[in-house]
Amino acid sequence: MNTKPLLEHLVKEIDLSKEEQSFLLTQINYRKYLKGQYILQQGDVCKHSNYVVSGCAKMAYVDKEGYEHIVMFATTDWWLSDLGSFITQTPSDYNIQCLEPTEVIQFTQQGEEELLKNIPKFERLFRHKLQNALVSAQKRIILNFSHTAKERYLLFKKQYPSIEQRIPQYMVASYLGVTKEFFSKMKNELLSE
Amino acid sequence: MNTKPLLEHLVKEIDLSKEEQSFLLTQINYRKYLKGQYILQQGDVCKHSNYVVSGCAKMAYVDKEGYEHIVMFATTDWWLSDLGSFITQTPSDYNIQCLEPTEVIQFTQQGEEELLKNIPKFERLFRHKLQNALVSAQKRIILNFSHTAKERYLLFKKQYPSIEQRIPQYMVASYLGVTKEFFSKMKNELLSE
DNA sequence: CGAAAATTTGACATGACTCAACTGGAGTGG
DNA sequence: CCACTCCAGTTGAGTCATGTCAAATTTTCG
Numbered sequence: 001m002n003t004k005p006l007l008e009h010l011v012k013e014i015d016l017s018k019e020e021q022s023f024l025l026t027q028i029n030y031r032k033y034l035k036g037q038y039i040l041q042q043g044d045v046c047k048h049s050n051y052v053v054s055g056c057a058k059m060a061y062v063d064k065e066g067y068e069h070i071v072m073f074a075t076t077d078w079w080l081s082d083l084g085s086f087i088t089q090t091p092s093d094y095n096i097q098c099l100e101p102t103e104v105i106q107f108t109q110q111g112e113e114e115l116l117k118n119i120p121k122f123e124r125l126f127r128h129k130l131q132n133a134l135v136s137a138q139k140r141i142i143l144n145f146s147h148t149a150k151e152r153y154l155l156f157k158k159q160y161p162s163i164e165q166r167i168p169q170y171m172v173a174s175y176l177g178v179t180k181e182f183f184s185k186m187k188n189e190l191l192s193e
Numbered sequence: 194m195n196t197k198p199l200l201e202h203l204v205k206e207i208d209l210s211k212e213e214q215s216f217l218l219t220q221i222n223y224r225k226y227l228k229g230q231y232i233l234q235q236g237d238v239c240k241h242s243n244y245v246v247s248g249c250a251k252m253a254y255v256d257k258e259g260y261e262h263i264v265m266f267a268t269t270d271w272w273l274s275d276l277g278s279f280i281t282q283t284p285s286d287y288n289i290q291c292l293e294p295t296e297v298i299q300f301t302q303q304g305e306e307e308l309l310k311n312i313p314k315f316e317r318l319f320r321h322k323l324q325n326a327l328v329s330a331q332k333r334i335i336l337n338f339s340h341t342a343k344e345r346y347l348l349f350k351k352q353y354p355s356i357e358q359r360i361p362q363y364m365v366a367s368y369l370g371v372t373k374e375f376f377s378k379m380k381n382e383l384l385s386e
Numbered sequence: 387c388g389a390a391a392a393t394t395t396g397a398c399a400t401g402a403c404t405c406a407a408c409t410g411g412a413g414t415g416g
Numbered sequence: 417c418c419a420c421t422c423c424a425g426t427t428g429a430g431t432c433a434t435g436t437c438a439a440a441t442t443t444t445c446g
Contacts, residue, residue, distance in 0.1 A: 063339040071331055084328040116317075123316035124309075130323035135277040137330035138264055144337055145370040146256040148401075168424065177338040182402055184426055341433070361392065375434055377394055 002030040005053045006105045009077060014121045023118060027111035033057075033098045039080070040096040046085035048106035052078050055102025056166055060095050060174070070175040073099075073163050079129060080104070099167050149178045150186055195223040198246045199298045202270060207314045216311060220304035226250075226291045232273070233289040239278035241299035245271050248295025249359055253288050253367070263368040266292075266356050272322060273297075292360050342371045343379055 006028070007021060016024065029048075033039060033055070040046050042062060050057075052074050059071045059080060071094065074080040085092035086109060107115070115122050143152060153176055157164060164172055173183035199221070200214060209217065222241075226232060226248070233239050235255060243250075245267050252264045252273060264287065267273040278285035279302060300308070309315050336345060346369055350357060357365055366376035 061335045061339070067339070069335050069338045071335060083324055083331075087324055120313060120316070123313070123320065127316065127320050127323065130320065130327055131276055131280055134323055134327045134330060137327060137334065138276075140334055141330065141337070142254045142262050142264060144334070145262045146254070146260070150401095170424070178401095179403060180425075181404080181427085186402095188426085343433095363392070371433095372435060373393075374395085374436080379434095381394085 002053070002103070003028060003105055005076075006051050009051075010125070014125050016119070016121070020119050020121075024115065027107065027115050029106045031104055031106055033102045033104070035098055035100050035102075038095060038097050039102075039104070040082060040085075040092055040094065042093060042095050043091050045089050046082040046092045048108060049079060049081040049086055049112060050074075050096075050104040050106055052076055052080060053103040053105060055098060055100040055104075056163070057096055057098045057102050058167075058171060060097070061093055062095065068174055069177070070171055073160070073167070073171075073175065075163065099171075144177060149176055149182065150190065152176050153183075153186065153190075195246070195296070196221060196298055198269075199244055202244075203318070207318050209312070209314070213312050213314075217308065220300065220308050222299045224297055224299055226295045226297070228291055228294055231288060231290050232295075232297070233275060233278075233285055233287065235286060235288050236284050238282050239275040239285045241301060242272065242274040242279055242305060243267075243289075243297040243299055245269055245273060246296040246298060248291060248293040248297075249356070250289055250291045250295050251360075251364060253290070254286055255288065261367055262370070263364055266353070266360070266364075266368065268356065292364075337370060342369055342375065343383065345369050346376075346379065346383075 003025060007016075007024070010016060010024070011021075030053075039048075039050060039057060040059075054076055056073060056075045057080060058073050059082070061069045061071060063069065072080075080096060082092040082094045082096070084090075085094075089109065112126075116126070143155070147155070153172075156172070156176060169183065170180035173180045176183065178186070196218060200209075200217070203209060203217070204214075223246075232241075232243060232250060233252075247269055249266060249268045250273060251266050252275070254262045254264060256262065265273075273289060275285040275287045275289070277283075278287075282302060305319075309319070336348070340348070346365075349365070349369060362376065363373035366373045369376065371379070
């Protein structure tokens with residue numbers, strides 16, 4: 001029932017047999033978070049890899065001065081975890097917090113291992129997931145170096161047209177790596193151009 | 194002979210049988226590049242995934258203004274490719290150029306597929322490789338937002354102590370995302386602090 | 387040695403940040 | 417229904433980090 005979206009999503013990608021599907025179901029958990037709740041808090045070990053069924057969450061790093069830097073947003077069909085903490089089971093440097101009521105399907109590290117062992121197709125799927133994530137992370141590094149905040153903002157709007165409306169603007173600023181004040185001025189200038 | 198370092202490196206990580214080793218050898222190629230040579234040029238398809246045996250190379254993006262932005266350096270034991278171009282076999286946005294005479298072992302995309310199909314251990318190994326790369330890419334995104342160029346430079350020195358001596362300083366500047374002029378002034382200030 | 391490449395220096399320009407004050411909703415409670 | 421507060425967003429003045437451009441200096445290497 002609640003896990004249906006995941007199955008549908010996965011079946012599209014790797015075409016699971018009935019047996020594989022039911023095995024998968026033994027390894028996952030459905031969970032619902034309220035707006036504002038934390039899926040992961042800085043300092044805790046990241047116990048779950050999360051597949052977002054609905055809602056919206058952010059992953060962020062809070063620096064020593066207390067400023068928050070948003071690493072990514074995740075909505076339906078996105079995967080979300082602090083990979084570093086998840087695979088090594090060491091305390092995380094990141095927060096994951098829900099910006100809306102959010103439904104997720106969770107894998108524990110053991111569950112993921114079991115899955116990979118028993119259904120090798122998953123190796124390929126997860127590898128693809130990682131590849132895509134790495135490619136876009138590298139792009140973002142270069143983007144931040146080679147473009148002004150204004151340009152980055154325009155690209156962000158193109159790439160995530162739906163997200164901007166759903167969240168407070170100061171979070172968009174944080175994702176782009178600028179202050180909310182500068183972001184506000186920037187948007188103004190864009191209007192009068 | 195020339196492929197020995199790769200085997201040794203891999204055997205340490207995944208413990209290959211004799212048969213697996215000899216199969217591996219059928220899927221790889223050894224190649225030597227001179228200083229200055231390109232392993233990959235912007236616009237070409239990335240035909241190979243490269244394991245660096247010796248030497249040093251950089252992966253970089255040249256923007257429309259002609260400025261070069263360095264994504265990463267690779268020395269012994271690093272893997273190097275434009276993953277996006279490699280997996281989709283579409284033209285690359287990056288250059289990979291040797292900064293020293295460099296020996297690499299190359300996998301084609303097909304070769305890599307074969308390897309993964311025939312020696313499932315490789316799935317795990319490659320997944321780990323990707324995980325680590327992704328974790329550090331995400332860290333670098335945040336680092337660039339939350340730290341000044343000076344701080345980033347000090348971290349770079351700690352993390353890659355051997356690289357700074359081997360390459361022209363303007364490339365370090367490019368990796369850090371600052372101009373060579375600013376980088377020069379910055380280092381001066383650090384001395385008198 | 388001489389030419390090209392790398393690095394440094396200085397004057398000036400600008401993107402982006404800080405801080406503080408202000409505006410304008412969206413509750414909330416009396 | 418008003419007064420109050422809280423939070424997001426805006427605005428402005430001043431500052432700082434970093435960029436630009438042009439010239440001078442040093443290093444590298446044929």
